[in-house]
Amino acid sequence: xxxxxxxxxxxxxxxxxxxxxxxxxxxxxxxxxxxxxxxxxxxxxxxxxxxxxxxxxxxxxxxxxxxxxxxxxxxxxxxxxxxxxxxxxxxxxxxxxxxxxxxxxxxxxxxxxxxxxxxxxxxxxxxxxxxxxxxxxxxxxxxxxxxxxxxxxxxxxxxxxxxxxxxxxxxxxxxxxxxxxxxxxxxxxxxxxxxxxxxxxxxxxxxxxxxxxxxxxxxxxxxxxxxxxxxxxxxxxxxxxxxxxxxxxxxxxxxxxxxxxxxxxxxxxxxxxxxxxxxxxxxxxxxxxxxxxxxxxxxxxxxxxxxxxxxxxxxxxxxxxxxxxxxxxxxxxxxxxxx
Amino acid sequence: xxxxxxxxxxxxxxxxxxxxxxxxxxxxxxxxxxxxxxxxxxxxxxxxxxxxxxxxxxxxxxxxxxxxxxxxxxxxxxxxxxxxxxxxxxxxxxxxxxxxxxxxxxxxxxxxxxxxxxxxxxxxxxxxxxxxxxxxxxxxxxxxxxxxxxxxxxxxxxxxxxxxxxxxxxxxxxxxxxxxxxxxxxxxxxxxxxxxxxxxxxxxxxxxxxxxxxxxxxxxxxxxxxxxxxxxxxxxxxxxxxxxxxxxxxxxxxxxxxxxxxxxxxxxxxxxxxxxxxxxxxxxxxxxxxxxxxxxxxxxxxxxxxxxxxxxxxxxxxxxxxxxxxxxxxxxxxxxxxx
DNA sequence: GTGAAAGCGCTAACAT
DNA sequence: ATGTTAGCGCTTTCAC
Numbered sequence: 001x002x003x004x005x006x007x008x009x010x011x012x013x014x015x016x017x018x019x020x021x022x023x024x025x026x027x028x029x030x031x032x033x034x035x036x037x038x039x040x041x042x043x044x045x046x047x048x049x050x051x052x053x054x055x056x057x058x059x060x061x062x063x064x065x066x067x068x069x070x071x072x073x074x075x076x077x078x079x080x081x082x083x084x085x086x087x088x089x090x091x092x093x094x095x096x097x098x099x100x101x102x103x104x105x106x107x108x109x110x111x112x113x114x115x116x117x118x119x120x121x122x123x124x125x126x127x128x129x130x131x132x133x134x135x136x137x138x139x140x141x142x143x144x145x146x147x148x149x150x151x152x153x154x155x156x157x158x159x160x161x162x163x164x165x166x167x168x169x170x171x172x173x174x175x176x177x178x179x180x181x182x183x184x185x186x187x188x189x190x191x192x193x194x195x196x197x198x199x200x201x202x203x204x205x206x207x208x209x210x211x212x213x214x215x216x217x218x219x220x221x222x223x224x225x226x227x228x229x230x231x232x233x234x235x236x237x238x239x240x241x242x243x244x245x246x247x248x249x250x251x252x253x254x255x256x257x258x259x260x261x262x263x264x265x266x267x268x269x270x271x272x273x274x275x276x277x278x279x280x281x282x283x284x285x286x287x288x289x290x291x292x293x294x295x296x297x298x299x300x301x302x303x304x305x306x307x308x309x310x311x312x313x314x315x316x317x318x319x320x321x322x323x324x325x326x327x328x329x330x331x332x333x334x335x336x337x338x339x
Numbered sequence: 340x341x342x343x344x345x346x347x348x349x350x351x352x353x354x355x356x357x358x359x360x361x362x363x364x365x366x367x368x369x370x371x372x373x374x375x376x377x378x379x380x381x382x383x384x385x386x387x388x389x390x391x392x393x394x395x396x397x398x399x400x401x402x403x404x405x406x407x408x409x410x411x412x413x414x415x416x417x418x419x420x421x422x423x424x425x426x427x428x429x430x431x432x433x434x435x436x437x438x439x440x441x442x443x444x445x446x447x448x449x450x451x452x453x454x455x456x457x458x459x460x461x462x463x464x465x466x467x468x469x470x471x472x473x474x475x476x477x478x479x480x481x482x483x484x485x486x487x488x489x490x491x492x493x494x495x496x497x498x499x500x501x502x503x504x505x506x507x508x509x510x511x512x513x514x515x516x517x518x519x520x521x522x523x524x525x526x527x528x529x530x531x532x533x534x535x536x537x538x539x540x541x542x543x544x545x546x547x548x549x550x551x552x553x554x555x556x557x558x559x560x561x562x563x564x565x566x567x568x569x570x571x572x573x574x575x576x577x578x579x580x581x582x583x584x585x586x587x588x589x590x591x592x593x594x595x596x597x598x599x600x601x602x603x604x605x606x607x608x609x610x611x612x613x614x615x616x617x618x619x620x621x622x623x624x625x626x627x628x629x630x631x632x633x634x635x636x637x638x639x640x641x642x643x644x645x646x647x648x649x650x651x652x653x654x655x656x657x658x659x660x661x662x663x664x665x666x667x668x669x670x671x672x673x674x675x676x677x678x
Numbered sequence: 679g680t681g682a683a684a685g686c687g688c689t690a691a692c693a694t
Numbered sequence: 695a696t697g698t699t700a701g702c703g704c705t706t707t708c709a710c
Contacts, residue, residue: 003457003703005702005703005704006703006704007703015680015681016680016681016682017681017703017704017705018680018681018682018683018705018706019679019680019681021704021705021706022679022680022705022706025705029679029680030679030680031679031680034679034680046451046453046454046457048454048457048458049458049703049704050460050702050703050704051391051458051459051460052390052391052392052394052395052399052460052702052703052704053391053395053686053702053703053704053705054703054704054705055391055686055704056391056392056395056685056686056687056688056702056703056704056705057685057686057703057704057705057706058685058686058704058705058706059704059705060391071424071427071428072424073421073424073425073428073638074417074420074421074621074638075417075420075424076417076621076622078413078414078415078417078420080420081413081414081417081419081420082412082413084423085410085411085412085414086412088410088439088441089410089412092441098439099438099439100427100437100438100439102427102431114385115385115387118342118385118387119387119388119390120390121389121390121391227625253622256622256625260625281622282413282415283415283592283595283620283622283626286566286595286599286626287622287625287626299412299413342687344686344687344688345687345688346687354696354697355696355697355698356687356688356689356697357689357690357696357697357698357699358695358696358697360688360689360690361689361690361695361696364689368695368696369695369696370695370696373695373696388687388688389686389687389688391686391687391688392686392687392688392689392702393687393688393689394688394702395686395687395688395689395701395702395703395704396687396688396689396690396701396702397688397689397690397701397702398688398689
């Protein structure tokens with residue numbers, strides 16, 4: 001079964017392919033009658049212009065690629081999904097094509113970013129899920145299409161960094177704990193290769209320093225954004241350091257692990273131990289009397305990134321959304337108090 | 340900045356474009372020396388073959404499209420994400436292209452499925468998120484590429500239905516409750532337009548009938564797979580019908596809502612009220628002493644669908660994974676007992 | 679208002 | 695082992 005081409009339509013409609021092309025691209029110099037006849041034939045033959053053909057002819061569709069690093073089977077925090085749907089909707093709203101691409105640590109060394117963009121024919125790019133030791137962030141200067149990076153402050157010239165002020169958010173969260181009477185606040189952080197983790201760690205530290213409290217290394221745990229690891233680490237910490245009365249976690253998932261550990265040790269969440277998470281995942285409000293957390297809006301980040309890239313594509317360079325994304329401390333039962 | 344084409348490479352390497360093409364496509368009849376020289380020029384010029392050009396020339400890349408209906412900003416159950424990453428990885432493993440597409444109720448009536456496939460140049464299709472009243476499932480006979488449907492038993496000839504035996508799974512879950520002493524089991528179901536909801540409802544009914552227990556309409560609630568609605572409905576039910584000692588929910592999210600309602604009414608989950616969910620979302624194991632649930636593996640469903648479609652593309656028609664997907668009753672604290 | 683012809687970047691017969 | 699040429703489906707001058 002061969003594909004029906006513009007020639008088939010032309011033959012059937014009794015005109016030249018040129019006229020078909022013009023009619024389909026809404027050129028003004030086509031007789032309305034002819035146009036209608038053509039439309040009819042198009043319907044009847046179920047003709048659909050070939051994208052490759054158009055592209056070659058001179059109408060390459062604009063496409064924004066969302067490049068996700070290390071796409072995993074599970075996305076417990078929903079961050080990847082949120083960003084994905086955000087970029088996707090932005091492209092829909094702007095009437096521009098969307099393409100999902102993936103890579104990983106190894107592939108980044110094999111295929112240059114520029115080559116990737118070129119081979120996919122991208123007009124714009126949004127990157128997400130990259131760590132500080134990945135190589136694509138360093139290849140940013142090579143590509144010549146508008147590009148946005150999510151959750152990594154690349155600082156690269158011309159690159160749109162879509163991030164929120166993680167340091168300040170973390171600082172506020174810890175300050176909230178201190179203000180509500182906690183004095184021995186521990187930290188459960190993600191891996192050091194995650195830009196956001198580094199910054200949240202800094203915020204934690206700064207909050208303690210501002211309150212003239214000691215920053216104790218033994219109270220700063222790394223749990224790779226993993227519930228299980230957080231649970232394990234927290235259990236050990238809480239068992240040996242009875243003074244700890246609050247924990248700030250760099251993700252809700254890790255906060256869940258901490259809560260689990262605390263309950264196993266007979267502590268009551270929100271009273272004996274205040275726990276703050278990060279992200280505000282959909283189920284956060286239902287757990288442990290509600291998980292106090294720093295909300296961020298992944299969908300909006302994706303949507304913002306997509307729009308910003310599209311703006312750049314269209315020459316509007318005004319949108320520089322660096323560090324501007326919203327966050328909000330949502331106070332619930334796991335760490336009660338007032339702001 | 341013009342795109343570097345095969346001609347540029349040819350000129351620079353001092354050979355014809357044919358030789359370039361052959362070298363790049365690993366034809367045997369190219370002098371190894373020449374080939375190396377070409378590789379060099381390719382690197383230097385940063386040449387990347389144009390996808391559209393190849394497509395037209397005669398090497399159209401195979402592409403499987405994942406068509407998702409009604410893509411929302413949030414995916415609390417992680418179902419969409421799991422399927423997405425599954426199909427994506429399947430395509431990677433099989434060395435075939437992957438394309439994410441979206442549609443919605445309105446668009447389905449505007450753009451015929453066939454037209455969509457044609458315009459995107461798809462070689463295969465995986466559909467997810469469709470309801471019984473959507474129109475694409477009915478247009479299946481129109482398309483002439485291999486196609487898999489997830490979570491809808493279309494029954495269409497040639498279509499790969501990737502589903503699990505929802506009816507049997509639900510029946511087993513309810514039977515488990517009965518076996519462990521529960522006698523007044525309520526149902527909290529999703530919307531009637533979801534194929535899986537219909538089947539899970541049937542399983543619930545059948546389990547009761549098999550045990551010669553009455554099937555009471557007032558104990559069958561519809562909560563649209565929504566936590567809030569489930570909470571509301573359950574609260575009302577539990578308040579008026581004190582006999583209810585167990586609830587089977589068609590999703591973990593709704594189960595959470597039910598648990599919340601029960602606790603508000605002073606009931607203890609797992610003792611006063613047994614609650615079973617469906618899906619086994621990542622956080623399920625951490626809630627209410629662990630949520631008893633029917634696990635399903637969305638990632639695997641996506642992966643299976645992708646592979647099955649690829650098999651079909653390659654002429655291997657053996658893979659007919661209808662109703663075969665795994666499920667498993669995971670017993671935890673919210674509905675304790677033995678199988 | 680319509681059409682003939684060139685050309686987009688590439689592959690594939692078919693020479694040579 | 696390499697080059698010539700036709701053609702893929704489309705858009706776009708430029709004549710008519």
